[in-house]
Each structure stands twice: as C-alpha cells, then as structure tokens.
Amino acid sequence: MGQKSRIICKPLFFGENIIVDVQKQDGWGRYIAYVYTLENKDVTLEMLNAGMAWHYTKYDQSEKYHNAEIKARNNKVGLWVYPRRIAPWDFR
Numbered sequence: 001m002g003q004k005s006r007i008i009c010k011p012l013f014f015g016e017n018i019i020v021d022v023q024k025q026d027g028w029g030r031y032i033a034y035v036y037t038l039e040n041k042d043v044t045l046e047m048l049n050a051g052m053a054w055h056y057t058k059y060d061q062s063e064k065y066h067n068a069e070i071k072a073r074n075n076k077v078g079l080w081v082y083p084r085r086i087a088p089w090d091f092r
Contacts, residue, residue, distance in 0.1 A: 001079050005052040012046060013037050023059075032059045051078020054087055 013035075021034040035043040047053035048068035055069040073080045 001052060004078070005047065008047060008050045008052050009043070012041060012043055018043070026059070048072060051075075051080045054079075056089065058089075 017038055019036040019038065020031075021036070023032045023034070025031055037043065044053065045064060045068055048055060048065055049072060051072035053069075055065040057066070072078060079085050
C-alpha cells in the first residue's frame with residue numbers, strides 16, 4: 001500500500017512546507033508527531049479517511065482518528081478492501 005499511500009499524500013504536501021507537531025519519542029527514538037499542511041489540513045486524518053493508514057491507538061486515542069478509521073473500514077476503502085491486511089506493528 002506504500003505506493004498508493006504516496007499517491008494520496010503527494011498532492012497534500014509534496015514540495016510544500018509542513019508543520020510537524022512533535023509530541024514525544026517512543027522507546028526506539030522515533031518521533032510521535034502530528035503533521036499538518038500550511039493550510040492546517042491534518043495529513044493523518046486525510047490518510048485515515050482514504051483508508052491508507054491505521055490509527056495506532058498505542059500513541060493516540062483521539063476520537064476523530066478512531067472514527068475516520070472505522071468509517072474507512074466500514075466503507076471498505078484503501079487497505080480495508082483487502083481481507084488479509086496486516087497492521088504495521090504486527091508486520092514488523
């Protein structure tokens with residue numbers, strides 16, 4: 001799904017400045033952050049709405065992200081079309 005996700009992301013911010021709101025670092029030193037366009041479009045929310053991302057509740061429990069993933073699942077868009085999808089945290 002990486003290439004398909006790229007198609008969704010590219011028009012949002014490719015070649016543009018973005019806002020990265022870092023919340024913390026995880027145990028491996030990776031940043032946990034929210035990403036927005038300069039027009040204040042929430043990139044994570046856009047990806048969830050398109051069915052191109054999973055809501056990782058270990059680091060975020062927001063209702064808007066949860067609802068976006070549930071809607072995408074119910075509408076079978078993006079990765080939710082595939083019956084044998086594997087969550088990124090299980091794939092690793």
